[in-house]
Amino acid sequence: MSDKTALVEEIAPSDIDSEPERIVNDLAIQVATVNGSGSQSSNLVLLRALFRMGIPVGGKNLFPSNIAGLPTWFTIRANRDGWVARKRNVDYLVALNPQTAIRDVESLSPGSAVVYEEGLRLERRRDDLVFYPAPFQELAAEVTREVRLRKLLANMIYVGLLGELLSIDVEEIFGAIESQFRSKKAAVELNRRAVEIGIRHARENLVKRDPFTLERMDKNRGKVLIDGNAAAALGAMFGGASVATWYPITPSSSVVEQLTGFLKRYRNGPDGKATYAVVQAEDELAAVGMALAAGWAGARAMTATSGPGISLMSEFVGLGYYAEIPLVIWNIQRVGPSTGLPTRTAQGDILSTYTLSHGDTKHVCLLPASTRECFEFGWKAFDLAERLQTPVFVLSDLDLGMNIWATEPFEYPDRPMDRGKVLAREDLERLGGTFQRYADVDGDAIPYRTLPGTEHPGAAYFTRGSGHDESAEYTESEEAYVRIMTRLDRKFETAREMVPPPVVDQAEPASPLGIIGFGSSDPAIEEARNRLREDAAIEMDYLRPRALPLCPSVLDFITSHQRVVVLDQNRDGQMLQLLRAEYGDRIPPGVLRSLRHYSGHPMDAQTIVDYVTEMEIGAA
Amino acid sequence: MSDKTALVEEIAPSDIDSEPERIVNDLAIQVATVNGSGSQSSNLVLLRALFRMGIPVGGKNLFPSNIAGLPTWFTIRANRDGWVARKRNVDYLVALNPQTAIRDVESLSPGSAVVYEEGLRLERRRDDLVFYPAPFQELAAEVTREVRLRKLLANMIYVGLLGELLSIDVEEIFGAIESQFRSKKAAVELNRRAVEIGIRHARENLVKRDPFTLERMDKNRGKVLIDGNAAAALGAMFGGASVATWYPITPSSSVVEQLTGFLKRYRNGPDGKATYAVVQAEDELAAVGMALAAGWAGARAMTATSGPGISLMSEFVGLGYYAEIPLVIWNIQRVGPSTGLPTRTAQGDILSTYTLSHGDTKHVCLLPASTRECFEFGWKAFDLAERLQTPVFVLSDLDLGMNIWATEPFEYPDRPMDRGKVLAREDLERLGGTFQRYADVDGDAIPYRTLPGTEHPGAAYFTRGSGHDESAEYTESEEAYVRIMTRLDRKFETAREMVPPPVVDQAEPASPLGIIGFGSSDPAIEEARNRLREDAAIEMDYLRPRALPLCPSVLDFITSHQRVVVLDQNRDGQMLQLLRAEYGDRIPPGVLRSLRHYSGHPMDAQTIVDYVTEMEIGAA
Amino acid sequence: MPAPDASSRPRKVNRLGLTPSDYKGKPSTLCKGCGHDAISSQLIRAFFESDVRPHQVAKLSGIGCSSKTPAYFLNHSHGFNAVHGRMPSVATGAVLANRRLVAVGVSGDGDTASIGIGQFVHLVRRNLPLIYIVENNGVYGLTKGQFSATADENAALRSGEVNRLPNIDLCGMAIELGATYVARSFAGDPKQLVALLRGALAHNGTAVLDILSPCVTFNNHAGSTKSYTWGKDNEEPIHILDFVPAMDQIEVEYEEGTDQEVQLHDGSWVRLRKLERGYDPTDRRAAQELVLEANEKNLFLTGLLYLDTSKRTFLDSLELCDEPLALLSEDQLRPPPEVLDEVVASYR
Amino acid sequence: MPAPDASSRPRKVNRLGLTPSDYKGKPSTLCKGCGHDAISSQLIRAFFESDVRPHQVAKLSGIGCSSKTPAYFLNHSHGFNAVHGRMPSVATGAVLANRRLVAVGVSGDGDTASIGIGQFVHLVRRNLPLIYIVENNGVYGLTKGQFSATADENAALRSGEVNRLPNIDLCGMAIELGATYVARSFAGDPKQLVALLRGALAHNGTAVLDILSPCVTFNNHAGSTKSYTWGKDNEEPIHILDFVPAMDQIEVEYEEGTDQEVQLHDGSWVRLRKLERGYDPTDRRAAQELVLEANEKNLFLTGLLYLDTSKRTFLDSLELCDEPLALLSEDQLRPPPEVLDEVVASYR
Numbered sequence A, B: 001m002s003d004k005t006a007l008v009e010e011i012a013p014s015d016i017d018s019e020p021e022r023i024v025n026d027l028a029i030q031v032a033t034v035n036g037s038g039s040q041s042s043n044l045v046l047l048r049a050l051f052r053m054g055i056p057v058g059g060k061n062l063f064p065s066n067i068a069g070l071p072t073w074f075t076i077r078a079n080r081d082g083w084v085a086r087k088r089n090v091d092y093l094v095a096l097n098p099q100t101a102i103r104d105v106e107s108l109s110p111g112s113a114v115v116y117e118e119g120l121r122l123e124r125r126r127d128d129l130v131f132y133p134a135p136f137q138e139l140a141a142e143v144t145r146e147v148r149l150r151k152l153l154a155n156m157i158y159v160g161l162l163g164e165l166l167s168i169d170v171e172e173i174f175g176a177i178e179s180q181f182r183s184k185k186a187a188v189e190l191n192r193r194a195v196e197i198g199i200r201h202a203r204e205n206l207v208k209r210d211p212f213t214l215e216r217m218d219k220n221r222g223k224v225l226i227d228g229n230a231a232a233a234l235g236a237m238f239g240g241a242s243v244a245t246w247y248p249i250t251p252s253s254s255v256v257e258q259l260t261g262f263l264k265r266y267r268n269g270p271d272g273k274a275t276y277a278v279v280q281a282e283d284e285l286a287a288v289g290m291a292l293a294a295g296w297a298g299a300r301a302m303t304a305t306s307g308p309g310i311s312l313m314s315e316f317v318g319l320g321y322y323a324e325i326p327l328v329i330w331n332i333q334r335v336g337p338s339t340g341l342p343t344r345t346a347q348g349d350i351l352s353t354y355t356l357s358h359g360d361t362k363h364v365c366l367l368p369a370s371t372r373e374c375f376e377f378g379w380k381a382f383d384l385a386e387r388l389q390t391p392v393f394v395l396s397d398l399d400l401g402m403n404i405w406a407t408e409p410f411e412y413p414d415r416p417m418d419r420g421k422v423l424a425r426e427d428l429e430r431l432g433g434t435f436q437r438y439a440d441v442d443g444d445a446i447p448y449r450t451l452p453g454t455e456h457p458g459a460a461y462f463t464r465g466s467g468h469d470e471s472a473e474y475t476e477s478e479e480a481y482v483r484i485m486t487r488l489d490r491k492f493e494t495a496r497e498m499v500p501p502p503v504v505d506q507a508e509p510a511s512p513l514g515i516i517g518f519g520s521s522d523p524a525i526e527e528a529r530n531r532l533r534e535d536a537a538i539e540m541d542y543l544r545p546r547a548l549p550l551c552p553s554v555l556d557f558i559t560s561h562q563r564v565v566v567l568d569q570n571r572d573g574q575m576l577q578l579l580r581a582e583y584g585d586r587i588p589p590g591v592l593r594s595l596r597h598y599s600g601h602p603m604d605a606q607t608i609v610d611y612v613t614e615m616e617i618g619a620a
Numbered sequence C, D: 001m002p003a004p005d006a007s008s009r010p011r012k013v014n015r016l017g018l019t020p021s022d023y024k025g026k027p028s029t030l031c032k033g034c035g036h037d038a039i040s041s042q043l044i045r046a047f048f049e050s051d052v053r054p055h056q057v058a059k060l061s062g063i064g065c066s067s068k069t070p071a072y073f074l075n076h077s078h079g080f081n082a083v084h085g086r087m088p089s090v091a092t093g094a095v096l097a098n099r100r101l102v103a104v105g106v107s108g109d110g111d112t113a114s115i116g117i118g119q120f121v122h123l124v125r126r127n128l129p130l131i132y133i134v135e136n137n138g139v140y141g142l143t144k145g146q147f148s149a150t151a152d153e154n155a156a157l158r159s160g161e162v163n164r165l166p167n168i169d170l171c172g173m174a175i176e177l178g179a180t181y182v183a184r185s186f187a188g189d190p191k192q193l194v195a196l197l198r199g200a201l202a203h204n205g206t207a208v209l210d211i212l213s214p215c216v217t218f219n220n221h222a223g224s225t226k227s228y229t230w231g232k233d234n235e236e237p238i239h240i241l242d243f244v245p246a247m248d249q250i251e252v253e254y255e256e257g258t259d260q261e262v263q264l265h266d267g268s269w270v271r272l273r274k275l276e277r278g279y280d281p282t283d284r285r286a287a288q289e290l291v292l293e294a295n296e297k298n299l300f301l302t303g304l305l306y307l308d309t310s311k312r313t314f315l316d317s318l319e320l321c322d323e324p325l326a327l328l329s330e331d332q333l334r335p336p337p338e339v340l341d342e343v344v345a346s347y348r
């Protein structure tokens, strides 16, 4: 495509009617197919090729809650400045699904490009788009005669086509294919062929008429391209996970599935046998019961689940809180209530997880915002759980957990494992029989424990979810109950000091405007801040809580701003409610503003920009 | 006891050293025994005798979480002014349990009286109490030779003894015995004998030396003496309960057990067969699943449970919310977390019940404060559930549910049942096929439903906990999801208007001081208000929410006071948190004060008086 | 000599004047070829042929590909797709509320044998009138192919992962628990399946149908013991089973070659032509023995494994009134004021 | 002629030098005469006689009077009184974390057969090494005497309330599910019970002991089929069972009258003297038949109903390392930085 270089390189504001400028490394490609059609490999190849070209990228899969035959959309956002949150508008559509093609095309902004199966005749639908038709099935037939394969390979053809249209480095595509199909030589060959046919078709039949193009950069040096669940699994392995129990549920399944893969490879003992146990339990009640007891008996125990599973774990989690048992629970949030939209993302379980179970309970919750933090919290959660002797939740979500993110490489844990206050036989001998399971010896409200099997006559104690005193004896004494419950409350204050503090990015002096958001909202918030700064000269300070209980600095942040937007990916403003419940009337009236996004789609910057812009107009 | 009348009748302030005055109809009697020893009948006889003397009374049983052999205390409070909340100090102790006698005696205030088995020699323990020893076992031997019976009858002897010491009308005791043992003539005879022997023993051997005495009044005309769970059951029967499912758990078991008794007696159809189904399910998950589906199919369905059961019901309750299914759930709260103290009282599930289940859920919760309201909410909850098409919780507690209260008689429902928006065949014919299960036709956000079995081709719809549109069709559309969720939010606003409003008792003009408390705290609050008014001239306005979601008037109450005490029978100030989460920064700083009582004992007035007094000193 | 199947005469309309398409559902969103869709087709046929009024039917399910299917048959019946593993409790509540409902529950092997086994046990124990269909593919389809508790020991996934735990045999469990109608069948054997379904419709009590229903996406590979090929190659019916409706019986003579006839609650009959095994499904010992043998030898024995028409149902145990509870009038539900007075008086 | 019981010689100290009181627990708070306390006594005796190191034992339970008992024996062992019906999962987690633990789970009939039946099923299926004791009294003791799912059909409470549902037979279920050590016994038969417990201690796999344990407060009345009297009057041992420890076996000659000896995993033996029935507990068919007969005729057949020493345990299935997971060092748990580099590289 020789006319490509003729396009101006500079990006300048242009009015709608003028010839489009060249837009380099800033676009969102969306591939619309049906699930089960095998397009996932092609999308990953595309994503990886861009990644290896050094361009910041992210990939998001919007898939249905079924196995095959329903619409699915994979979106790749490439952005030279690193903004890879969801973008509402798509620039490049690959329309392969007849069921949705018309609607997909209708939703495009003027000037977008459409690559499509020519039989769909989409060019008739709009006259303000750039259309690139191709006979995918026909082209695939050139690669192979085998019908099933042909269908799969049609997907790889669009990779070639896009490669040509967007100037993707062919060698990176081929390299990505090799990574994707690894050992399978034949597959690599076939897929390369398909890409080549795509390229050839584009060269011979299509004229580039859109402004989008890609160029090599160097923004991914050292980075990895990974989903949050893989990062979580990896973090868990390096955290020394030894018992992982689970029950399959989207979008959390891939935490333990990928953990199993890692453990199988890297965690065999000297006898060649497993230094871990992964158990697919019969349900979530059993999964959490096993993990809890494993934590009790001294394993680094974890489970992972989503919405309905969290509800089912409720009773056991209360036991964990009251009997003070370490355990890590990953909640990869999806859209509720009930079954809800199991393949859509939300931050809808914050409130119910924080106080999960009946009675006075509250739980340490970590709120990772990136795959890096998934890795980091993956191992730190065990340290916290064992140090604090309590269930620790990590609240990720489908967007973070199942979508693919480019990230700085993970850092190997910077400190040895913290196994918490465990008394071994020697300790007991030294103490000479003064061990009391639930006594606050150190003033931090964290008691000492012993593990079953400890060879000392004073080691044993009795664990129960019913009333107990410092010696772990059964009691219905009101004094003992109040003492233990008050200590647990103090222990939560200890936790407050121990959990990862919020990340604050604040102008000097503080702007009147702030935003509080957490988890997977982070990239959209950062992009929105940048846009507001650049487009509207609005400076928005940012606090991102990384854990519950909240740190006192959150209140400081709120009180030092005039308006603080609280961004929740849920209907009920759950973080807002938590802030209010926590800080109550210490929050000056009118400061907190609630922005709630609960469509099930990942957070995008535009929603924030719009909200803030309108708010600031109101405030002005 | 002839010297009785010599005591002055008037109650006047007296200093500590002077001869005690006569105290009429104001005392707390505590009977300390072991459970399984059969003292419950005696306590009830005593309670009923006082009740029939027209004296305001209440009876509270403090019992262990086991079946026999552990300490148990039954406390009867009689108070001429109607203050029958728990009183921290006991005036009359009946010490029959050697395990606790010494501690029980040590905890008494000077001047209290102790009736006890003489073998315990308690008179040696203190010199500032009045001691009334008696050889209970020996006396019982006079009634019967049968060993097992003798043990039981020893209990009836203290009834006689107290009767004599406190001038209880013997005929009322005998009458109460007859009510207690109804048809069993022999039992009536034996028990009468035991009472007589107790009286005789007192007459012949004891000299009245304490100031407490009882006299006939007329404060119980028309009233009933009943526990909250019986009242709830009765309310449910008159609410037309047709499917009740349950799984045994203290303290909720007696809701359905007593309901079964009522239904068996009063709810047989013309064919003599049951117009109801009561099912003891295999667990709480099944219990709530059955009830939910019964509600779906058109029954008036309910279940009752406590703490752990609530946790287990969590998943199904979210389905009920999202799929909009009527169902009534009684949560008779006990002390958590986990198994906690199963035979102690708390208001510790408010927060977790209100938002029970993962995702954005919130539930209508009724908060009865009296047995009368247990009855009333017993039937109204069905109307609300069917009208609103959602699970409705009634949050009672052990104190209200299992203890015995004198109350105004119950009022027969003042309106016909509200079966909500159900379209029958004729309605569908009239509508001509426009039925949409989840459409907001009337603007109140409440849709119409049809029952399975409705003979019309347009009647059927599909119920699911996954994403659905107005026609109840499956969809993953973000627009439909947001529409339905937003409507559910509006429906909750409809509920806000429909639930029982708070009860407000406010001075004119408003006092600077207010209190917000709910449920079983009510009698202690009223007593405390009275004491503060009389003893310290402190007027304390009172708002008692009777439901969640909260009415706007709650905020008005808060903002029209300078200090508002929020009384929670839980550690975490759960109602306080709800108020803050709901009204946020509209609550002026410093107004809300949190009083948290979480010992597992019922609320008492003194705790409130102390707190408020100290607070007001601070405020002054 | 097999006799012509009385129940399979093609009909355009049934006795209610309805056509098969009146029994259809929404288009399926399952994978093409999924066994579950085959079962839905036979459900449509059975309900049509048995002249069931669609509005009287309630379709209940848990969560899973299988549990989605109630949306794909009987559009004119109410359906309830509940939560994972809890179809039995939902079915129980619905039937209690309205005993006139013809309740059909659809579940999967994960939904029933894993998370739902507790509710399964108690449902069977109660003998609730319900057709309980397990669409058994040995895997969790909807969560992408993990083993379920009915996967055979040493079975391998396509990924090579091996199941190291023994399978739970739901028919064996049902028989042990005293179920009253227990059948095993195959999505690839429509004729047997429809007869078993019609028998289940005529039965008053819990009818458990454990149906091999291959998952073409995750468990249909060579070597799978839950694949179509395996099913076709290994199915061994224990008898040839005909369903004879009550009204036909009058006209139809005793068939040559019929070894056993058992009358069902609504007057219809199950007619069995024995094969080599000479199996009597009313003999509980034989049923247990059969299941044990099948498991030991990995045989795929299909047919009506056990039938007991004498046991009381849950509705009998509860002595429920005939009128559906859901339809009782206020008069019947709310006792008069005098009752309140009477009760209140007893609390004085 | 019954031979002297090898295991019942009174001893003051065991081979560890411990006395029976080293195996005691806290004072019981159960009702005087409760069957559960009798079982606790035999547990104490069995652990003492089998020379089990108390610190190696983990006691697990659910909720109920029965589930309280782990506090009443083996004071020097860790105990975990968890939530209702979930002892199996808790036991599983504990054993996975530390495979050297001798795990004994105590449950009730409500705890196991009602709310807990699902976890029971899956535990048995996995064959986790665990002694699973069901203290079966047919009622929920702790919640004051409601029927549980093991209550016999038509049994009546003292109040007159009749149970209209058939019972669940936990031994029958266990056998159906392929359990490897299944016994029925009686709190009132200490000799048999202690032998069965010692056998269970020697067994490697799930040992299910369903023990009639009368509730003296709520289910011990005349007419109850779970009372002491009923148990005493109806108990029919299917064999006389002796436990012969590995070390004794060398010295002890084959006993006259012994019909069958089965070796257990630790080298000890169960010696059976057959009675009328001539019962072989290694025959699964016979076991199923026996349970069926007992249920049909309401017989109280006690003894070792089924034994299978060949099946792999859950720990085998998982190919766990020998070192308890809980005791692995940081070296063994956290792979070195190179592994992180390697994995990270694969994500580029």
Ligand SMILES: Cc1ncc(C[n+]2csc(CCOP(=O)(O)OP(=O)(O)O)c2C)c(N)n1
Pocket: A247, A248, A249, A250, A284, A308, A309, A312, C063, C064, C065, C066, C067, C083, C084, C107, C108, C109, C110, C111, C112, C135, C137, C139, C140, C141, C142, C143, C148, C215
């Ligand atoms: C409480 C809960 N846990 C897990 C899931 C996720 N989940 C959905 S379907 C399913 C398994 C379905 O397997 P099966 O019942 O065999 O149905 P199939 O898809 O194979 O037909 C699981 C685990 C869920 N929906 N709810």
Ligand SMILES: Cc1ncc(C[n+]2csc(CCOP(=O)(O)OP(=O)(O)O)c2C)c(N)n1
Pocket: B247, B248, B249, B250, B284, B308, B309, B312, D063, D064, D065, D066, D067, D083, D084, D107, D108, D109, D110, D111, D112, D135, D137, D139, D140, D141, D142, D143, D148, D215
């Ligand atoms: C989730 C839950 N539901 C109900 C209860 C109440 N509960 C405590 S013990 C028990 C039944 C115990 O019966 P069983 O297991 O037979 O023990 P037993 O007391 O007869 O020995 C019940 C229902 C509970 N603790 N937790």
Ligand code: SF4
Pocket: A067, A068, C029, C030, C031, C033, C034, C035, C036, C065, C066, C137, C141, C142, C214, C215, C216, C217, C218
């Ligand atoms: S995944 Fe398997 S079970 Fe699910 S629809 Fe596809 S073929 Fe059927």
Ligand code: SF4
Pocket: B067, B068, D029, D030, D031, D033, D034, D035, D036, D065, D066, D137, D141, D142, D214, D215, D216, D217, D218
């Ligand atoms: S109630 Fe029954 S089971 Fe519980 S301790 Fe008493 S006798 Fe034992």
Ligand SMILES: [Mg+2]
Pocket: C064, C108, C109, C110, C135, C136, C137, C138, C139, C140, C141, C148
């Ligand atoms: Mg399946």
Ligand SMILES: [Mg+2]
Pocket: D064, D108, D109, D110, D135, D136, D137, D138, D139, D140, D141, D148
């Ligand atoms: Mg029991």
